[in-house]
């Protein structure tokens with residue numbers, strides 16, 4: 313089933329054009345890795361998809377907004393926020409038409425904490441965690457929100473290698489359970505291993521097809537760099 | 541001290557001022573937690589100057605002060621929120637421009653109409669003598685509305701304050717909640733101005749939240765502590781202002797400053 317349809321997407325910041333001519337389709341159970349250089353517009357693409365920045369062109373959603381979980385690229389402004397880890401993770405369960413948490417939500421939040429092996433941090437203060445711990449808490453929060461589509465922007469930033477391994481396993485499992493994954497990453501190797509499709513952008517569409525085709529792609533410098 | 545307190549409660553206008561003060565302090569503290577965490581703290585300051593400007597004009601033109609001010613201040617609150625969303629103008633500089641311009645407009649309107657009279661002075665630094673029964677009713681209604689909003693929308697407010705983008709991405713109507721906070725802040729400031737004065741009212745928004753955050757690190761505790769501290773500071777402030785015959789607004793701010801320093805020190809000791 314086609315879940316997201318993007319046609320001729322353009323994004324401007326003030327007058328500066330950041331994305332041109334982006335078109336691709338996302339089917340349910342896709343696992344798409346979005347790659348490209350710094351400043352190529354990956355984060356902008358996710359924000360435009362989710363309606364966080366204005367864009368031109370067509371974006372069609374076949375899923376409800378409240379079935380989408382989104383984790384932005386790491387920003388340090390959250391560092392000072394007074395909240396307990398559990399308050400943060402539970403806040404992922406809030407929905408469009410939901411005002412209070414029930415037992416089920418609390419259970420879900422606990423499961424998410426367990427998945428990222430941070431249940432011992434449950435009552436800790438969020439602002440006093442290490443960078444990697446914070447990222448795990450935010451991932452757990454995002455997991456609570458996700459019902460059909462998971463959108464992640466460089467989710468492995470700041471995680472240790474063991475946690476990164478666990479992370480890819482968790483995402484693989486979710487994908488097998490039927491969750492669609494859209495992930496911005498600089499880790500080409502892992503993308504080739506885990507994703508079924510690659511979207512390579514450099515302010516415009518550079519490549520969009522299956523992982524296998526990407527391996528053989530001549531113009532895809534990122535792969536060439538890797539084998540150089 | 542007990543005698544002073546008993547004496548204070550024998551004046552109806554003081555009792556009225558105490559009730560209004562507690563309600564306004566509570567409202568400002570609740571909104572303040574959200575505003576400070578969203579880095580909107582200065583909006584309170586901008587809005588209070590704007591309401592000074594509009595109230596001066598209302599006085600000069602013999603219009604009903606609140607009826608004239610409230611809509612304008614609400615509109616400005618919306619505009620400030622929009623500025624935050626667009627990247628071109630920085631919010632803090634925009635607010636500085638707005639504050640000083642409003643103040644200038646207020647001062648000009650005042651002097652054209654015959655200079656500083658007692659009413660204008662009251663709007664600048666507050667006066668518990670100027671409080672009317674209408675103020676009492678409005679602040680009670682406002683307090684009920686704000687407390688209800690915080691109870692019903694507590695989890696949404698947390699989610700949006702913590703991470704507006706991901707809330708919006710998941711379909712939450714963040715614009716509605718921001719607008720709600722902006723309107724309530726505007727109302728709170730206009731209503732609290734008779735009591736605290738336009739130069740001082742924004743401290744009721746900023747201080748309690750910052751004070752609570754010195755010691756407490758979870759959202760719930762910060763919300764409760766800020767509310768409590770704000771009300772306690774008001775009581776201390778009005779008591780001091782009664783005993784030493786100094787303006788209430790100023791002594792409330794000083795009580796808040798004292799609590800902030802105390803909490804800050806405690807926070808350091810505990811760490």
Ligand SMILES: Nc1ncnc2c1ncn2[C@@H]1O[C@H](COP(=O)(O)OP(=O)(O)OP(=O)(O)O)[C@@H](O)[C@H]1O
Pocket residue numbers: 325326330348349350351352353354355356357385627
């Ligand atoms: N808020 C903004 N205002 C103006 N320009 C912006 C803004 N955000 C990003 N840009 C510009 O848009 C371009 C794309 O930025 P974007 O953040 O999407 O890149 P990215 O591919 O995610 O890079 P990275 O790998 O570093 O995360 C950059 O040139 C950046 O300077």
Ligand SMILES: [Mg+2]
Pocket residue numbers: 354355356385465
């Ligand atoms: Mg990025």
